[in-house]
Amino acid sequence: MSKMLEVKDLTKRFGGLTAVNKVDMNVEKGEIVGLIGANGAGKTTLFNMIAGAFPPSEGTITFNGREIQGKPGYEICRMGIGRTYQIVKPFSNLTVLDNTVVGALLLDSNVKRAREKAREVVHTVGLDYRMDVVGADLNLPELKRLELARALATQPQLLLLDEVMAGLNPADSDKMIELVREINQSGVTIIIIEHVMKAIMRLSHRIYVLNQGKLISQGTPEEVSNDPEVIRSYFGEKRYAKN
Amino acid sequence: MKRKTWNPKVVSLGVICLAVLMIPRFITGTLTLQYIINIMIFAYFATCWNIVGGYAGQLALGNGVFVGIGAYVSAVLFNYEGISPFIGMLIGGAICAVLAIFIGSLTFRLNGSYFALATVAMLHIIRLTFMSNKYMFGYKTNGALSLNIKWRGGFQNMQFENNVGYFYLIFALLVVGILISWYIKNSKMGYYLQAISTNPEAANSLGVNVMAMKLKANAISAFMLGVGGTFYSFFLNVIDPSKMLGYDMSVQILLFAIIGGSGTLVGPILAAVLLVPVQDILRGIVGASVQGLAPMVYGLILMIFVYYLPRGLWPSIVTLYENLTFKKKQRMAKDGR
Amino acid sequence: MSTFTMYLQAVIDGLLIGGVYATIAVGLSLAFGVMRIINWAHGELLMVSMYISYFLFTWLGIDPYLIIFLTAAIMFVVGFLLQKLVISNMLAREKSVEPTSVLLFTSGLGLFLSNLALALTSGEYYSAVTEYTGKMMKISEIFISVPKAISFVIAVVCTLALYVFLQKSETGRAIRATSQNRDVAILMGVNMKSIYNIAFGISIAMVGLAGGLLIPYMTLNPNIGSTFGFKAFVIVVLGGYGSVIGALVGGLLVGVIEKVGTLAASDITAQICVFVVFILVVLFRPNGLLGKKVKM
Numbered sequence: 001m002s003k004m005l006e007v008k009d010l011t012k013r014f015g016g017l018t019a020v021n022k023v024d025m026n027v028e029k030g031e032i033v034g035l036i037g038a039n040g041a042g043k044t045t046l047f048n049m050i051a052g053a054f055p056p057s058e059g060t061i062t063f064n065g066r067e068i069q070g071k072p073g074y075e076i077c078r079m080g081i082g083r084t085y086q087i088v089k090p091f092s093n094l095t096v097l098d099n100t101v102v103g104a105l106l107l108d109s110n111v112k113r114a115r116e117k118a119r120e121v122v123h124t125v126g127l128d129y130r131m132d133v134v135g136a137d138l139n140l141p142e143l144k145r146l147e148l149a150r151a152l153a154t155q156p157q158l159l160l161l162d163e164v165m166a167g168l169n170p171a172d173s174d175k176m177i178e179l180v181r182e183i184n185q186s187g188v189t190i191i192i193i194e195h196v197m198k199a200i201m202r203l204s205h206r207i208y209v210l211n212q213g214k215l216i217s218q219g220t221p222e223e224v225s226n227d228p229e230v231i232r233s234y235f236g237e238k239r240y241a242k243n
Numbered sequence: 244m245k246r247k248t249w250n251p252k253v254v255s256l257g258v259i260c261l262a263v264l265m266i267p268r269f270i271t272g273t274l275t276l277q278y279i280i281n282i283m284i285f286a287y288f289a290t291c292w293n294i295v296g297g298y299a300g301q302l303a304l305g306n307g308v309f310v311g312i313g314a315y316v317s318a319v320l321f322n323y324e325g326i327s328p329f330i331g332m333l334i335g336g337a338i339c340a341v342l343a344i345f346i347g348s349l350t351f352r353l354n355g356s357y358f359a360l361a362t363v364a365m366l367h368i369i370r371l372t373f374m375s376n377k378y379m380f381g382y383k384t385n386g387a388l389s390l391n392i393k394w395r396g397g398f399q400n401m402q403f404e405n406n407v408g409y410f411y412l413i414f415a416l417l418v419v420g421i422l423i424s425w426y427i428k429n430s431k432m433g434y435y436l437q438a439i440s441t442n443p444e445a446a447n448s449l450g451v452n453v454m455a456m457k458l459k460a461n462a463i464s465a466f467m468l469g470v471g472g473t474f475y476s477f478f479l480n481v482i483d484p485s486k487m488l489g490y491d492m493s494v495q496i497l498l499f500a501i502i503g504g505s506g507t508l509v510g511p512i513l514a515a516v517l518l519v520p521v522q523d524i525l526r527g528i529v530g531a532s533v534q535g536l537a538p539m540v541y542g543l544i545l546m547i548f549v550y551y552l553p554r555g556l557w558p559s560i561v562t563l564y565e566n567l568t569f570k571k572k573q574r575m576a577k578d579g580r
Numbered sequence: 581m582s583t584f585t586m587y588l589q590a591v592i593d594g595l596l597i598g599g600v601y602a603t604i605a606v607g608l609s610l611a612f613g614v615m616r617i618i619n620w621a622h623g624e625l626l627m628v629s630m631y632i633s634y635f636l637f638t639w640l641g642i643d644p645y646l647i648i649f650l651t652a653a654i655m656f657v658v659g660f661l662l663q664k665l666v667i668s669n670m671l672a673r674e675k676s677v678e679p680t681s682v683l684l685f686t687s688g689l690g691l692f693l694s695n696l697a698l699a700l701t702s703g704e705y706y707s708a709v710t711e712y713t714g715k716m717m718k719i720s721e722i723f724i725s726v727p728k729a730i731s732f733v734i735a736v737v738c739t740l741a742l743y744v745f746l747q748k749s750e751t752g753r754a755i756r757a758t759s760q761n762r763d764v765a766i767l768m769g770v771n772m773k774s775i776y777n778i779a780f781g782i783s784i785a786m787v788g789l790a791g792g793l794l795i796p797y798m799t800l801n802p803n804i805g806s807t808f809g810f811k812a813f814v815i816v817v818l819g820g821y822g823s824v825i826g827a828l829v830g831g832l833l834v835g836v837i838e839k840v841g842t843l844a845a846s847d848i849t850a851q852i853c854v855f856v857v858f859i860l861v862v863l864f865r866p867n868g869l870l871g872k873k874v875k876m
Contacts, residue, residue, distance in 0.1 A: 051448060077450035089445035091438050102438045105431045106450040114431070154450055302680050304687070349863060355680045356618045357862050360813055364855040367810070371855075375848040490806070494687060501684065535698030535802070542691030549685040550670065 004029045004158060004189050005050070010059035010069075012045055012213075019045040021213035022059070027158070032180070032190045034204030034221070036197075038233055041210040043193045044086060047160050050191075051083045052076035063158070078106065082156030084147040086163045086193075090135035096122055097131045099146055103153030118153055125149045125179060141172045145179075152183065159183070161192040165199050177202055201225070209233075263414060267407045276406040282519040283413050284475050287420045289499035289511030291467040294427060296497055297505030299460045300440025302355060305362030306464065307493025308369050309339040313469025314476035314487050315373070315390070319382040321400070322393050328401040332473035336466040343465030347458045363490065370488040390482045401477040409478050416474050417512075420467060425508055427463070436460055440506070491538065498541055502548045504555025513557050518544070585721045590839040596728040598835025599735040599828075600793050604808055605815035606739055606827040607786035613822020614759040614779045617667065618683045621690035623809020625784055628693060629655050629791025630800050634708050637795060644710045645730065648792030652785045659784025664777045690805065697802035706800040713796050727796035735793055736828070742786065743824040755779050759822050814858040820868025830869075 005027040012020040020042040027033050035043050049056045055070035062068070068076055082103075091099050100118035101111070108114045122128055125145040130138065138146060144164055151159060161180065165173050177199050184190050184203075194200045200207065200221070207224045209217040217227045224230055270276060288310060295303050316338055317331030326334075350361040373379065374387040384390055396402050403409055427433050435456050438446040443453045476482045486492055499518060504510025522537035529536060552559045604626055611617045619625075633651045637644050670681050707713075715726035746752035757765040758775050766772055798804070815834050819826025834854065841850030861869065 072452075073447040074450050074452045077448055083448050085445070085448075089442045091441040091445065093441060094437060098434065098437075102434050102446065102451070103449045105434055109431045111429060111431060111434070150445075150449060302683065349859070353862060353866075356683055357817075357866065359680070359683060360618075361859055361862055363810070364858045368852055368855045368859075371848050371852045375846070375852075494691065498688075498691075532702070533699050534703060535695035537695075539692050539695035539699060542688045542693075542695065545688030546685055546692065549681055549688060550666065553673075553681060 002029050003027070004064060005191075006060075006062040007046075007050070008060050008062075010046065010049060010061065011057050012042075012049060012054075013057045018213050020049070020056070020210075023210070023213075023215050025208055025215070025218075027189060027191060029157075029189055030184070030187070031205045032184050032192060032203050034200040034207040035191060035193045035210065036195075036200055036207060036224075037210035040212070042213040043210055044162055045213075046210070047083065047162055047191075047193065050076075051081060051160055077154055077156075080157035081160065082151035082154050082158070083160040084144075084151050084162055084164055086166065088140075088143040088147050090138070090143055090146055092135040095132050095134050096127050096138070096142075096146055096149070099135060100149045100153045103150040106154045118149075121149050121153045124152065124182075126175075140167050141176075144168065144176065148179070148183075152188075156188060158189045158191070161190060161194075163193055163195065165194055165196040173199060260418070264411075267410050273406050276410055278520060278523045280406060280409055280413050280478065281523070282515055283417045284471065284478070285496065285499060285519050286512040286515035287413070287417045287471050288468060288496045289503065289515050290417075290420045290424050290508075291464050291471060292496050293500045293505055293507075293511050294424060294436075294464040294467075295457075295460050296500055297507070297510070298428065298433060298436040298440065299457055300436075300506070301351070301457065301461075302359040302497075303362045303461070304359045304497065305364070305366030305490070305493055306343075306461075306468065307490075307496045308366040308488055309343065309465040309468040310472035310475065310492065310496075311373070311482070311484065311488035312339050312342065312369070313472030314482050315379070315384060315472075316469070317473040318390055318392050318476055318482055319379075319384060322390075323382055327399050328473050328477050329399065332470045335473055336469040339465040339469030340462040343461040344458050347461040348454075351454060351457045351461075366488070366490055366493060370484065370490075373488055374484050387484060389484070392477060392480050392482070394480070401474070402480070413474055413478065416471065420471075421508070421512070423463075423467065428508055432456070432459070437506070495538070495541065498545050502545060502556060504557035504559075507555065507557050510555050510557035514555075517556075586843060587840065589722055590843045591836055592722055592724065593728075594836030594839035595832055596725070596732040596835070597839070598832035599732040599739075600790055600831075601808075601811060601815060601835050602739050602828045602831025603735040603786055603790040603793065605812040605819070605831050606742060606824055607783035608812045609816045609819065609821050609823065609827045610755075610786075611780055611783040612816060614755055615663075615667075615671065615776055617671075617780070618686070619783070620683055620686040620809075621693060622686075622787065622812055623805035623807070624690040624693040625655070625658070625805075626787045626791050626794075626808050627697060627800075627802065627805035628658075629788040630794055630798070630804065631697065631706075631791075632788075633792040633795045634706055634800055637708055637710065644708065644712070644792065644796050645734065647795075648734070648789050651792045652788040655788025655791075656781040656785035658788075660777050660781035662784070663780035664773075667780065668773065668776060690809070694802050694805050701802060703802060708795045708800075710796045725797060731793040731796065735790070738786075738789055739824065739828050742782070743828075746824060751775075751778060810858075811854060814854055814861075817858060817861045817866070818869050823868065826868050 003026055007023060007025040010020055010023045011018065023046060035046070037043050048054060049069065050061055052071050052073035052075065060067055060069055063079060063081065068079065091102065097115065097118055100122050101114050104114040104117040104121065108117065122131055125148050127142060127145050127149060130142055135143070135146065148164065164180070165176055168176060173196060180190065180192065180203055192200065192203060204221055206219065207221055208215060209224055209230050211233045216229045216233065217224050266279065267276065292303070292306055295301050295306060313332065313335035316335035317328045320326040320331040320334065321328055346365050350358050350365070353361055373384065377383060377386040394402060398408070401412065435446065435451050438449070438451060439453050439456055447453055472487065476487065499514040500511040502518065503512065503514030518541065521540055525536045525540070548555065608619060608622050611619050629651050632654060633644065633647050636642070636647045636650060667682055670685060710727070712727040712730065717724045717726055717729065746756055754765065754770045754775050755778070757768065758770060758772065811834060815827055815830035818833060819830030837853060837857070838850050841853050
């Protein structure tokens with residue numbers, strides 16, 4: 001299995017605050033890699049750098065052998081990295097279908113074909129019954145799926161999921177976990193940030209743990225949940241980790 | 244695959260087009276024709292502005308200045324170089340497009356309100372520059388005074404003896420403008436512009452080069468406005484810089500687009516059809532002695548619409564229609580499953 | 581007159597008008613700083629204040645410098661009601677942080693007001709002839725217009741008074757708290773709606789004041805709003821939105837740039853300069869020349 005993403009010494013400083021501190025991370029093709037850590041640990045900042053929202057202060061990000069740190073977001077998307085947002089960003093006055101079409105147009109400029117592709121993707125995430133509903137009228141679980149559909153429509157090789165379970169009840173969470181697994185099985189490599197431990201433990205092949213910008217542990221879900229460092233920074237979450 | 248049946252929208256459009264083409268047969272009054280030409284030219288301008296202002300959602304208050312620039316370029320090339328306005332308009336349009344890209348690269352970095360103000364500042368800089376220089380790039384443009392367009396007559400010079408010729412010409416311009424706007428709206432660019440208008444950050448993460456797309460829209464809109472400026476100035480046979488490069492006309496153009504429904508194809512045209520005649524009607528009632536009545540009414544209507552019907556006239560009509568024919572109820576019944 | 585004297589004269593003239601510019605701009609700065617409202621009709625409201633002051637003076641015959649407070653009071657009510665009845669509803673509807681619907685609404689308002697004035701007055705120019713009009717003082721080589729000087733002093737005093745009000749008084753501090761951190765201010769018991777109403781009322785009251793200050797020496801016509809309007813925006817971005825002292829300094833600066841520019845080049849060049857300065861500041865120093873970050 002080849003190394004798809006290689007993050008070396010990645011650092012981000014905002015004024016006096018070091019949000020991400022010399023983080024190393026590798027993602028192999030086909031994996032689901034989990035990224036966990038307390039709030040403010042730097043997970044979303046890490047994602048933002050990989051996705052091109054802003055450049056790192058130090059370090060490199062290599063994707064399929066090419067260095068991508070500092071490149072703008074739209075270029076990184078075109079290279080094959082998609083992302084969802086922690087706080088959903090739907091195109092609120094476009095329908096579910098049209099939202100997804102925007103993603104699909106990346107690879108096919110023909111609107112008619114892009115719409116067909118978008119229909120397929122909407123079906124994959126299970127939102128067909130809401131195909132013609134505008135973003136403003138969707139509820140949270142639906143918005144999360146829409147976020148997923150849009151990113152999927154760009155046919156990414158690597159998908160960054162930022163707290164895609166947040167705000168979902170247990171039933172919806174389970175469905176989302178299944179969906180993420182299906183997406184991975186269809187060939188998409190995934191990095192997932194989550195606070196919902198059940199999801200991360202069930203889905204991830206490997207996990208990285210961040211605390212205050214630094215990498216404090218990595219390994220399989222078992223290894224990580226038994227790591228005293230992790231337990232210390234996570235306290236009561238140990239209960240969920242055991243699931 | 245369903246067999247293609249006649250789309251009712253296309254049919255009704257065709258009927259409207261034919262009806263409009265027939266107008267000069269029945270209406271021979273020069274003044275009435277002039278009123279209709281005014282409607283059409285402003286419908287065209289509003290449609291052009293809508294590409295940047297409506298589709299892309301950028302409140303470019305100052306973009307009307309491109310009308311004046313296009314007008315001056317083709318007038319100057321016609322007067323002094325003998326170049327036909329049909330070629331002059333393309334050159335004028337191109338210059339506007341380049342200028343739009345330059346201005347946009349600076350202004351599009353700014354957020355909503357600052358962007359709007361910056362475009363107005365650009366308008367005034369250009370206007371003041373024209374009005375304070377009797378000569379621009381070696382050609383006499385008369386500064387603050389009006390520039391007359393030499394009369395040579397003939398179709399190739401866009402100069403007709405009576406209004407009928409202008410009528411067809413400007414109608415053709417309007418049709419082309421609508422077609423371009425329609426094409427953009429349903430193309431990849433249209434989708435991307437709408438995405439940018441609603442949520443540029445999300446658009447970025449889906450592979451949309453937001454800045455490049457905005458510049459493209461600005462350039463196209465400016466080109467079209469510049470071409471329209473040529474048509475308008477040759478129709479009037481004179482260029483008054485305080486008007487053609489003025490803030491008032493720029494605001495009026497976008498006023499129609501917003502009241503009608505920015506982001507829709509029909510909106511700007513509908514608003515122009517309903518509102519442009521207000522000017523002429525008011526003048527007919529009170530005479531030329533009372534100035535400023537029409538813009539006053541426009542300002543009032545803009546306020547009413549922004550407050551009560553912010554989406555604009557056309558979307559509100561469509562929603563009303565949908566409510567009345569229970570289409571919404573049907574759609575919601577489907578959703579339950 | 582030596583060149584130096586001419587330039588000194590220009591600087592002084594610039595400062596004198598600049599003080600009034602500051603008064604006009606400070607209201608705009610307050611509205612933008614506290615409520616993120618861009619009042620595109622600010623210049624037209626100034627024009628309205630000038631007409632009100634003119635007619636109060638012509639009909640009542642009171643000293644124009646006493647009328648200013650009456651005009652300010654009237655305009656306070658106008659601003660208060662505008663915010664309370666109209667703008668607040670639009671702000672509530674707007675989802676994004678920057679309310680462009682208010683910008684659009686006020687541009688309609690501006691269009692309406694300036695053409696209403698045009699229709700009512702047929703574009704006639706009005707000049708108030710007060711006992712101060714036309715009087716000049718001479719200090720060594722420099723001529724100072726008396727009404728301009730008096731207006732300047734009152735303008736600066738009132739602007740500073742506003743500053744003190746915002747710093748010391750309870751309402752003033754509530755206004756500042758709201759502009760810095762809306763949510764915390766609400767938590768501390770500030771009544772958001774009434775603060776907004778008062779702030780916008782003050783914003784327009786300052787414009788009312790300025791209108792009265794201009795009557796003794798400025799000719800009145802319906803278009804005068806647009807002349808002052810954009811200048812006010814330039815001053816607001818120069819001085820940093822929300823900052824009273826910034827508006828004061830910015831106003832003086834713009835006044836001086838204008839007069840010196842007119843002397844050095846031409847009237848039109850000076851005007852173009854003002855717009856160019858706006859674009860430069862907005863691109864490179866959006867938080868004002870001083871670069872202070874005003875926390876919202």
